[in-house]
Amino acid sequence: MTKKQTFFDEMSSAAGARAPYRSYESWFKSQDVTRLAQKSAEAERFFRRTGITFNVYGQADAEERLIPFDLVPRILSNAEWRKLERGVEQRVRAINAFLHDLYNRQEILRAGVVPASLIANNDAFLPQMMDFTPPGGVYTHIVGTDIVRTGEDEFFVLEDNARTPSGVSYMLENRETMLQMFPELFSQIKVQRVSDYPKNLRASLEASAPPNCEGHPFVVVLTPGIHNSAYYEHSFLADQMGVELVEGHDLRIVDGRIAVRTTRGYRTVDVIYRRVDDAFLDPLTFNPQSMLGVPGIMDIYRAGNITIANAPGTGVADDKAIYSYMPDIVEFYTGERAILKNVETHRCSEPDSLKYVLDNLADLVVKEVHGSGGYGMLVGPAASKAEIAAFREKLKARPANYIAQPTLSLSTVPIFTEKGLAPRHVDLRPFALVAPNEINIAPGGLTRVALTEGSLVVNSSQGGGTKDTWVLES
Amino acid sequence: MLGKTAGGLYWMFRGLERAENTARLIEAGFRIALTRSTDPASDWRSVIVTSAQQAAFEAKYDAYTSQNVSNFLLREPSNPSSVLSVIKTARDNARLVRTALTTEVWVAVNETWMVLTDLLKETVPDPELPQALEAIRQQSALVRGALYGTMLRNDVYNFCRLGTFIERADSTARIIDVKYHALLPSPSYVGSKLDNVQWEMVLRSVSAHRSFRHAVQDDYNASNITEFLILDPRFPRSLAFCAKRITENLSELRNEYGGESESLDAALAFHARIKDRDINSIFEEGLHEYISQAILDIAAIGTRIEAQYRFIN
Numbered sequence: 001m002t003k004k005q006t007f008f009d010e011m012s013s014a015a016g017a018r019a020p021y022r023s024y025e026s027w028f029k030s031q032d033v034t035r036l037a038q039k040s041a042e043a044e045r046f047f048r049r050t051g052i053t054f055n056v057y058g059q060a061d062a063e064e065r066l067i068p069f070d071l072v073p074r075i076l077s078n079a080e081w082r083k084l085e086r087g088v089e090q091r092v093r094a095i096n097a098f099l100h101d102l103y104n105r106q107e108i109l110r111a112g113v114v115p116a117s118l119i120a121n122n123d124a125f126l127p128q129m130m131d132f133t134p135p136g137g138v139y140t141h142i143v144g145t146d147i148v149r150t151g152e153d154e155f156f157v158l159e160d161n162a163r164t165p166s167g168v169s170y171m172l173e174n175r176e177t178m179l180q181m182f183p184e185l186f187s188q189i190k191v192q193r194v195s196d197y198p199k200n201l202r203a204s205l206e207a208s209a210p211p212n213c214e215g216h217p218f219v220v221v222l223t224p225g226i227h228n229s230a231y232y233e234h235s236f237l238a239d240q241m242g243v244e245l246v247e248g249h250d251l252r253i254v255d256g257r258i259a260v261r262t263t264r265g266y267r268t269v270d271v272i273y274r275r276v277d278d279a280f281l282d283p284l285t286f287n288p289q290s291m292l293g294v295p296g297i298m299d300i301y302r303a304g305n306i307t308i309a310n311a312p313g314t315g316v317a318d319d320k321a322i323y324s325y326m327p328d329i330v331e332f333y334t335g336e337r338a339i340l341k342n343v344e345t346h347r348c349s350e351p352d353s354l355k356y357v358l359d360n361l362a363d364l365v366v367k368e369v370h371g372s373g374g375y376g377m378l379v380g381p382a383a384s385k386a387e388i389a390a391f392r393e394k395l396k397a398r399p400a401n402y403i404a405q406p407t408l409s410l411s412t413v414p415i416f417t418e419k420g421l422a423p424r425h426v427d428l429r430p431f432a433l434v435a436p437n438e439i440n441i442a443p444g445g446l447t448r449v450a451l452t453e454g455s456l457v458v459n460s461s462q463g464g465g466t467k468d469t470w471v472l473e474s
Numbered sequence: 475m476l477g478k479t480a481g482g483l484y485w486m487f488r489g490l491e492r493a494e495n496t497a498r499l500i501e502a503g504f505r506i507a508l509t510r511s512t513d514p515a516s517d518w519r520s521v522i523v524t525s526a527q528q529a530a531f532e533a534k535y536d537a538y539t540s541q542n543v544s545n546f547l548l549r550e551p552s553n554p555s556s557v558l559s560v561i562k563t564a565r566d567n568a569r570l571v572r573t574a575l576t577t578e579v580w581v582a583v584n585e586t587w588m589v590l591t592d593l594l595k596e597t598v599p600d601p602e603l604p605q606a607l608e609a610i611r612q613q614s615a616l617v618r619g620a621l622y623g624t625m626l627r628n629d630v631y632n633f634c635r636l637g638t639f640i641e642r643a644d645s646t647a648r649i650i651d652v653k654y655h656a657l658l659p660s661p662s663y664v665g666s667k668l669d670n671v672q673w674e675m676v677l678r679s680v681s682a683h684r685s686f687r688h689a690v691q692d693d694y695n696a697s698n699i700t701e702f703l704i705l706d707p708r709f710p711r712s713l714a715f716c717a718k719r720i721t722e723n724l725s726e727l728r729n730e731y732g733g734e735s736e737s738l739d740a741a742l743a744f745h746a747r748i749k750d751r752d753i754n755s756i757f758e759e760g761l762h763e764y765i766s767q768a769i770l771d772i773a774a775i776g777t778r779i780e781a782q783y784r785f786i787n
Contacts, residue, residue: 050577051569051584226569235572245573249787250478261477263629263783264731 008151008411009423010074020077020472023189028072028421036416039181040071046180052173052232068465069174070415071181074426074447081192081443081471084147084155084430087340089439090330092143092432095162095317097333099139102316103129113332114325121400122322123370124163124315126278128285132302134311135210136436141273141309142201143432144168144445147340149411156343156408158427160326162318163310164275167446167466168431169233172197172240174446174468190473192443198240200433200440205271207435211304212257217270219243220260222251224276224292229461234275248276251294258297258306271307278312320369320403321347343408349400357404358395361388364404365456366395379456381407410456413467415449425450427458428469444469475574480633481785482571486583487637489564490614493557493590495645496547497610499525502678504603506671507540517675518543524652524679527555540600548606549594557610561590574630578620586613629730632723636779639723643716643772649679650703651765673699680711700761701753713768717745720775727783737778744771 011017017025047066076084101107102119109116119125144165146158175194179186202219209217223234225247238245250261251269259266274281280290285298300306316322322329324345330338346353346364357364366378378391395402412423430445447467448458458464503521507514518538522531527546530553535542550556554563565587568580575583590613598606625631653676673694677683680703689708690698707714724738747768756764780786 048588049581049585051580226566231569235569239573244476244479246476247478250476261784261787263475263477263480265784 007409007423007425008149008154010149010411010413010426011072011421011423012414020075020080024073024075024185027185027188033418033420036071037418040416043069043071043177043181046177047173052169052236067170067460068451069177070449070451070465070467071178072414072416072421073178073468073470074413074428074449075470075472076444078472078474083339084428085441085443087155087157087338088143088145088147088430088432088441090334090336090339091145091157091160091326092140092434092439094326094330094333095143095160096137096139096434098329099162099311099314099317100133100137101333103313104131104133108329108332111332113328114322118321118325119316122316122319124278124313124319126313126316128298128302129311129313134208134301135304135307136208138208138309138434138436139311139314140317141204141208141311141434142168143434144429145340145432147428147430148343148408149426149428150409151411155340157326157340158343158408159320160318160323161429163315164277165429165431166230166233166275167429167448168197168442169236170466171431171442171444171446171469173236174466178468189470192471192473194442194444197431197433197442198237200442201237201273202241202243204433204435204438204440205273205307205309207437208307208309209270210307213270218268219271219273220246220269222246222248222272222274222276224280228275230275237273243273248280248290248292248294251297253294253296253300256300256303256305258294258300269306271309273309278315281308281312320345320367321349321400324403343405346404348395348402348404353404354395354399357402358392361392361395363407365407366391366402366404369401369403379407382454382456407456413447413449415451415465415467422453424453425456425458426467443471475629477784477786479571479574480629480783481780482567483574483630483633484637484640484779484785486564486567486571487634488641489560489567490583490586490617491638491641492555492560492645493564493610494614495642496525496555496557496560497607497614498681499649499679500544500547500603501607501681502675503543504540504600504607505678506675514540517671520675521679522546524649525555526648526652527553540603541597544603545597548598557590558594561587576620576624578624579617582613582617582620586617589613627726629727632727632730633783635723636720639716639719640772640776640779642711643713643720644769646680646703646711646713646716647765647768647772649676650700651762651769654761654765670694676703682709682711685709697753697757700756704756705748705751705753707749714745714748717741717748721745724779735782737775737782740771740775740778744768744775747771 011021044066047069098108108114109119140162142165144161144167146161147155148158149155171194205219206217220243221234221238223231223245235245244260246260251258254266258269260269276292279287280292282293282295282298283290284295297306301308324347327338327342346357348354348357357366362380364380368376410425413426414421415424426447426449428445428447431442433440447469448464449467450456450458451463451465499521503518507517515538518540521543522528525547531546534546546553548557551559553559565583568575568583572580589609593606593609621634653672674683676699677686686702689706690702692698702709704713706712707718709715721738721741724735724741728735728738
């Protein structure tokens with residue numbers, strides 16, 4: 001049985017190019033395809049030389065890979081973006097309020113809007129964060145919200161990445177690459193700038209400095225090290241912000257403050273933009289085997305002597321089980337309906353839902369509640385009978401570990417191939433910066449694209465690529 | 475700057491220097507085995523001995539052939555000093571200290587790693603060895619040029635240069651130490667065939683056969699070669715030259731940071747042991763003893779730099 005599905009293409013409609021793409025399309029038509037192919041190869045060489053790579057876990061032979069870059073931009077009109085921006089801002093605000101509530105009075109649990117059991121059984125919930133408010137009240141300094149589109153006006157949030165979202169370096173590098181490859185394009189089409197992101201990130205982190213910070217806040221980026229899959233991004237962001245990139249063993253506690261080992265001795269650190277997971281942050285409090293964190297940092301944190309961005313314990317808000325409650329969470333804290341819709345989600349922990357999911361596995365996408373990166377998920381329509389049967393057993397064994405969603409008809413944007421333009425499915429991850437009094441969202445974000453024809457999995461670890469994302473000035 | 479960053483820069487440039495020195499050494503061996511020798515195995519053995527890796531080599535290979543030696547020194551992953559290993563380490567260090575490097579330096583190092591990984595992915599056949607060695611030297615020159623042309627002259631730069639000159643001084647001293655028996659003036663050797671081959675090998679392994687002729691204007695003899703390698707401040711691989719640069723880089727760091735500098739004191743003492751000497755007094759002291767002490771001094775300066783600038787803790 002093959003279902004003929006039609007997908008919303010963001011570039012072309014029956015009546016020709018959609019409005020945001022009109023100028024681009026006429027430029028594209030005037031281009032020589034051979035020259036574009038050369039440009040595309042040039043871009044790949046540029047990425048290799050400059051070392052814009054990511055590491056893939058479990059692939060020893062191909063330790064560092066490029067994320068393929070496609071030269072056709074993904075274009076959003078100004079009006080489309082304004083709506084997305086408002087929606088993301090609302091959601092990010094609600095997530096911060098939710099986290100503050102969860103770790104303090106827990107009104108939302110008492111009101112029965114979110115079941116308390118979901119929190120009690122959640123590994124991402126950190127009791128060590130109870131009755132404590134992070135500096136400036138900010139939990140999620142950086143959020144990457146995954147958004148998919150299915151129609152002209154149909155945007156859905158697929159996931160809230162509230163822990164340590166990655167990918168922003170590709171947003172910045174993709175724009176730089178496009179500017180280098182096609183400078184003339186940017187003089188013809190006015191695109192909103194994303195290049196202020198590093199400056200804004202630094203300002204946002206500095207604005208969240210701890211109460212006991214004296215003088216100008218000293219910010220560092222904490223990385224697990226060069227073997228981490230996102231190391232390139234860590235060093236890129238530190239470099240672009242003009243701050244130091246440190247590892248756990250560079251830090252220690254000196255006189256009740258976190259300090260970094262420099263060639264002139266130890267220097268106090270005020271803000272840590274950490275790219276290590278909660279479990280590795282403090283071996284005294286969490287995983288005792290961790291070599292990546294700083295022993296005792298949680299005590300310093302609770303004493304108001306350091307800012308950790310994002311705060312420990314924010315993962316509870318981007319859990320896929322919590323996700324299904326997000327529209328209620330938004331309403332509970334903002335008093336408004338959610339501007340961005342959720343994808344319909346079946347919680348397999350609930351018997352009726354589980355039955356429905358088991359009966360419809362071939363049509364659904366099933367995800368692990370705590371999974372990420374496209375690992376451990378089932379894409380029903382793309383899976384073989386054997387894969388579905390195997391997954392059915394896993395699901396029955398631990399139903400609470402899974403949620404299921406309908407297979408979305410993700411929108412497509414064309415990619416450049418030797419045979420011309422070819423539609424491929426995309427998603428979008430805008431990046432929001434949260435400071436105590438301001439939320440700043442870079443116009444656009446990271447567009448990930450499934451390069452295989454028909455594929456719906458856009459993750460870079462699964463063969464996805466990226467595109468430059470344009471938000472038009474007007 | 476971070477102590478770890480200073481350490482990363484220092485070791486990155488030690489690695490790059492080591493790769494270049496290894497390439498020079500193989501080049502010397504290759505040239506001599508090819509053109510001068512009646513016993514190539516012994517010439518290749520001498521290359522391994524000079525690189526101070528005889529035991530490791532013999533554990534892995536049973537014959538001193540050009541292929542075995544070039545594989546071991548260029549490509550062997552289990553040899554931490556093989557060109558491929560040190561370039562990989564240097565590039566890892568460059569990634570570690572990425573924020574301290576200009577894009578040009580980073581790209582030069584990254585490209586060096588890409589070019590050499592590709593070039594050395596299989597055994598290099600003898601006829602292609604000269605081009606491969608040339609590529610290694612060219613890539614080092616590229617990194618050096620990027621460093622020289624684009625980096626601020628601050629602590630970052632000084633740590634890079636210290637890595638280069640500590641490694642180079644150590645390398646030159648070790649070459650002299652291994653060959654000291656050939657460099658000792660002894661009437662029975664003078665003019666013999668063996669003598670000339672040995673001396674040429676020494677000069678070639680520090681790429682000095684040409685500069686020596688220009689600078690010394692005299693025929694090879696044990697005393698003037700040794701003097702050139704240890705005492706000549708014009709030759710960029712001599713101990714005198716390296717010691718001078720080390721004291722300069724450490725002085726600049728002290729000026730930038732203020733206060734006392736233990737490593738500068740050690741470097742000044744080391745430089746004094748070189749610049750005020752003449753070669754005869756070194757022979758009187760004993761060349762082997764003198765060079766052994768120099769190797770220890772260089773290592774001690776390195777250790778002091780690491781401690782003073784908190785590379786580790």
